[in-house]
Every structure is written in C-alpha cells, then in structure tokens.
Amino acid sequence: MQSIDDKLLPLLDLLGNNPYLKSFVVVVLTLLLANLISWILLGLLQRLASLSQGQLDDVLVKALKSPVFYTVLMLGLTLSVNLMPVSEALQDILISVLQSIGILVWTRFVITLSRAVLDSLSNDQNRLHLVQTSTLPLFQNLAAIIILAVAIYLLFNAWEIDMSAWLASAGIVGIAVGFAAKDTLSNLFSGVFILADAPYKIGDYVVLDGGERGKITHIGIRSTRMLTRDDVELTIPNAIMGNSKVINESGGPHLKYRIRIPVGVAYGSDVDQVETVLKEIALAEPRICQFPEPRIRFRALGTSSLDFELLGWVSHPELRGQASHFLLKAIYKQFNEHDIEIPYTKQDIYIKEMPQRS
Numbered sequence: 017m018q019s020i021d022d023k024l025l026p027l028l029d030l031l032g033n034n035p036y037l038k039s040f041v042v043v044v045l046t047l048l049l050a051n052l053i054s055w056i057l058l059g060l061l062q063r064l065a066s067l068s069q070g071q072l073d074d075v076l077v078k079a080l081k082s083p084v085f086y087t088v089l090m091l092g093l094t095l096s097v098n099l100m101p102v103s104e105a106l107q108d109i110l111i112s113v114l115q116s117i118g119i120l121v122w123t124r125f126v127i128t129l130s131r132a133v134l135d136s137l138s139n140d141q142n143r144l145h146l147v148q149t150s151t152l153p154l155f156q157n158l159a160a161i162i163i164l165a166v167a168i169y170l171l172f173n174a175w176e177i178d179m180s181a182w183l184a185s186a187g188i189v190g191i192a193v194g195f196a197a198k199d200t201l202s203n204l205f206s207g208v209f210i211l212a213d214a215p216y217k218i219g220d221y222v223v224l225d226g227g228e229r230g231k232i233t234h235i236g237i238r239s240t241r242m243l244t245r246d247d248v249e250l251t252i253p254n255a256i257m258g259n260s261k262v263i264n265e266s267g268g269p270h271l272k273y274r275i276r277i278p279v280g281v282a283y284g285s286d287v288d289q290v291e292t293v294l295k296e297i298a299l300a301e302p303r304i305c306q307f308p309e310p311r312i313r314f315r316a317l318g319t320s321s322l323d324f325e326l327l328g329w330v331s332h333p334e335l336r337g338q339a340s341h342f343l344l345k346a347i348y349k350q351f352n353e354h355d356i357e358i359p360y361t362k363q364d365i366y367i368k369e370m371p372q373r374s
Contacts, residue, residue, distance in 0.1 A: 039096040046092020054085045072136045079128040086121045090114050115174040123167040130159040151211050154237055199255070200238070206258035207237040220266035221273075221333035224252070229265075231334070245337070265333040272305060273333040277343050280321030282357035287314060287322065293354055294326050297346045303339040304328040321359045 058081055065073040097110045134155050137147040147155055172179050216222050216232055222242065223229045230244035240257050242250045265273055281290050291312045298310035310328035317323070326347075330339045351358055 039099045042092055042096040042099065046089055046096075049092070050085045050088035053088055054081055057084060072132050075132045076129060079125050079132075083122050083125045086118060090118050112174050112176075116171055119167055119170050119174065123163060126163050127160055130163065131156050134159065148211055151208060151237065154208070199253075202255040203238045203253050206254035207235070207239075210240070210254055210258055211235060215262060216264045216267070220264055223263040223265065225260045225262075245334075271332050272308075272329045273336060274327060274329050275336050275340055275343075277326040277328075277340060277347070278315075279324045279326060279347060280318060280359055281324065281351075282359045283320075283322060285322060285356055289354065290322075290324060290356060293350050293356065294324065294347070297343065297350055298326055298328050301328070301339065301342055301346065303330055303335055303342065305331060320361075 058077060061073075061077045061080070065077050093114055094111055097107055097114075100107075102110075134147055134152060138149055138152045169179060172182075216235075218232050218235060220232050221229065222232060224242075228242065228244060228250060230242040230250065232240065233243050233249070234241040237254075239251050239253050242252065244250060279290075279294065291314070294312045295310065298304050298312075299306070304310055305328070308329055310326065313325045313327065315323045315325050326343065328339070328343070330336060348358070350356075
C-alpha cells in the first residue's frame with residue numbers, strides 16, 4: 017500500500033492541499049476502476065463459462081462479482097483513509113472495519129464455492145463415492161463450520177485481538193463434547209465410512225452376524241434400516257454395522273443368487289435316473305434361471321443315503337424361499353412317480369421271545 021501511495025501522491029498533489037478533496041477523488045476513481053475491472057474480468061469469465069456444459073463455473077462467476085468489486089474498492093478506500101487528516105487510532109479503526117467487511121464478503125464467496133463444488137460432486141458419482149445426496153448436507157455444514165472458524169480467526173486478527181485464550185477454551189469444550197457424544201460421533205463417522213466404502217446399498221439383501229436377513233431400506237448418517245422377510249424393520253447403529261461381518265447376497269457381478277437343495281436317496285437307487293429327474297425338475301421350475309444352467313452334483317456316500325445336491329440360480333435373493341419351496345415339492349412328487357426312495361429314520365424292533373403266561 018505504501019508503494020501505491022508514493023506513486024499516486026504526485027498526481028494527487030495537482031488537486032491542491034485539501035486532503036478531503038483528494039480522498040473524495042480517490043474514492044470516485046476507485047469506484048470507476050472497480051466497476052471497470054468487474055465488467056472486463058467477469059465478462060471474460062462468463063464467455064469462458066458459456067463454453068462448458070456444466071453449471072458449476074456459471075455459479076462461481078456469478079458469485080465472484082462481489083468479492084472482486086469489493087477488493088478493488090477496499091484498496092481505494094484504505095488509501096483514502098490514509099489521506100484523511102485524522103488520528104492514527106481512528107485510521108486503524110476504519111481500516112479494521114474495511115478489512116472485516118472484506119473478510120465477510122470473501123467468506124460468503126468461499127461458502128458458496130464449497131456448496132457448489134460439493135453439489136457437483138454429489139451429482140457425479142463417478143468422481144467420489146463419499147459425497148452423495150444423503151451425505152451432502154453433512155459435508156456442506158462441515159465445510160461451512162470450517163470456513164466460518166477461519167473467518168472468525170481472521171476477524172480477530174484484523175482487530176488485533178489475541179486468540180490464544182479463546183482457542184484454549186474451545187479445545188477444552190471440544191474435548192468435553194467429544195467424551196459426552198462418543199457413541200453419537202462413532203455412529204456418525206461409521207455412517208460416513210459406510211457410504212464411502214459402499215459395502216451395501218439401498219435395495220440389497222444382506223445377512224448379519226446374528227442371522228438376520230433382509231433388504232436395506234435406508235442408509236443414514238446415524239443408523240441403517242433393514243426390512244426382514246417378516247416385514248419387521250430393524251434399525252442398526254452404524255457403529256455396529258461398521259464393525260460386523262455383513263454378507264451381501266445382492267453383491268457381486270449381478271443380482272442372481274444360487275440356492276442349494278440337498279437331496280438324499282436310498283442305496284440301490286439308479287444314480288443316473290436320480291440325476292436326470294433332478295435336472296428336469298430344475299429346468300421346469302420358472303423361478304430357476306436357465307443361465308447359468310442348473311447343476312446336479314453327487315456329493316457323498318452317506319451313512320444311510322446317497323447324497324445329491326441340486327444347484328440353481330434365482331434372479332433375486334428374495335426368491336430363494338419360494339424357489340426352494342417349489343423345488344422340494346416337485347422333487348417329492350417326481351420321486352414318488354419314479355419309485356425313487358427317499359430314506360428316513362426308521363426303528364426296527366425285534367422280539368427275541370414271547371413272554372410266557374404264568
């Protein structure tokens with residue numbers, strides 16, 4: 017600022033010795049210069065923004081108008097204050113006021129910038145999975161808090177106020193709040209990590225450690241909701257979900273889910289006939305996918321049966337129960353028609369001798 021004063025003072029001396037006239041001229045020239053720079057710079061930026069298809073640059077160019085205009089104006093007003101015949105204390109107060117207004121103007125711009133960037137990231141999931149529609153308010157509020165904290169620090173510096181005591185107090189309060197809200201913060205961070213890592217999504221069928229199975233209906237910041245096959249909604253804290261083993265039956269390259277039907281037949285049965293009958297049953301069942309093709313496997317020579325297994329795919333995990341029901345029903349009927357015995361536990365009682373009548 018001192019170098020600018022040295023260059024402008026010879027020109028301002030042409031106006032005479034009236035400091036108020038010099039200050040007024042500086043203010044007028046600064047207003048003209050601020051409008052000229054805003055018109056030229058923002059006009060150029062708007063032309064460049066019109067070449068792109070996104071809306072982010074349009075929002076930024078529109079929000080940049082006030083900070084650019086005020087920055088140029090603040091430099092001129094600061095010079096004007098230095099030219100006025102007032103006390104040094106009053107000059108410091110006026111300059112602090114100008115700096116405070118400038119900090120507020122740029123704070124508003126940075127908040128607008130952060131919201132526009134986060135909104136753009138949430139609409140383009142190919143860039144970052146962490147910022148999604150459900151987590152957008154969290155990140156917007158977090159960014160606003162950080163920006164406001166920096167702005168408050170700069171405001172204190174503009175007025176030459178020592179922040180050491182305030183920072184120490186804020187640290188103590190933060191530690192106390194952290195201990196008091198330990199569980200809430202744990203669920204909050206776990207929710208963010210679940211949304212970022214995406215081990216499951218809304219609509220997936222999952223199985224928890226405790227055996228609960230159902231469809232994910234909501235993934236929030238604090239908890240995850242799951243609708244079981246009994247139409248009972250479970251609400252599980254994200255801290256538990258984040259530290260538990262979760263089987264995602266809808267995960268993988270597609271939604272298809274393979275079911276396994278164990279089948280036992282009596283010793284002496286024709287294994288080729290058993291395999292053929294089971295294959296025909298699987299191909300005739302409409303709930304079983306034709307690709308991948310259903311398979312029949314001879315698994316073991318059991319203690320009382322020949323153990324087979326029918327393997328088939330259903331189009332969605334929720335069809336597992338229905339498909340198993342109709343397959344078992346068809347197996348029982350077809351085995352009866354083809355005289356294939358299904359072994360079951362039997363107890364034979366042998367009477368060694370009849371008791372004699374007394």
